[in-house]
Structures are given as C-alpha cells and as structure tokens.
Amino acid sequence: MTRLNLLLLAAVLLASIGLVHVSYDARRLFTQLDKAQREARQLETDFDRLNAEKQSQATPSRVEAVARKELGMRTATPAVTQYVTYARVSASAVPGGAR
Secondary structure, three states: OHHHHHHHHHHHHHHHHHHHHHHHHHHHHHHHHHHHHHHHHHHHHHHHHHHHHHHHHOOHHHHHHHHHHOOOOOOOOOOOOOOOOOOOOOHHHOOOOOO
16 A cells, blocks of 8 residues: 555656646746747837838939939930930941841
8 A cells, every 4th residue: 555655646746747847838938929929019010110111212202302412313304315316327338248
C-alpha cells in the first residue's frame, strides 16, 4: 500500500509540474501574440499615414511646383519651343548606298 501511495504521489507531483510548465508556456505565447498584434496595428497605422502623405505629395500642383523650383523646368510655350525637321534622304545619297 505504501508503494502505491508513493507512486501516486510521484504521479501527482509530475502532473502538477507539467501543468505549471504548460501554463507558463501558454502565458509566454499569449504575451508574444499580443506584442505581435500591437506591432501589426502600429505598422498598419504607419502604412495608412504614409499612403496619405504620398497622396498629398503627388498632387499635380505640388509636382509642378517642385519641377519649377528644384528642377528649373518651365511650361512649354510656342515662344520657347524649337521644332526639328528632318528631310528624307534617298538611299543613293547615303555613303555606301543601298545595294
């Protein structure tokens, strides 16, 4: 009878130690999950903020202002437009000509 009691006591102790270990792992994993979800929400917020900022930076008036100021570009008008024309050259006039 004493052996049976000691065996049962050992089984109960092992089961309780296993239960404590499993509970600890569950808490640790839940903490990691919560941390990952918080980070995902933060990344989502940053993504939305950056998208809104990108849209505000890409407005046509802003692009035109940056092109004028930083790149020195200007609107094309007939006064500043140069037209290039090219005349067709016959194959016999080209050095080496067509064969």
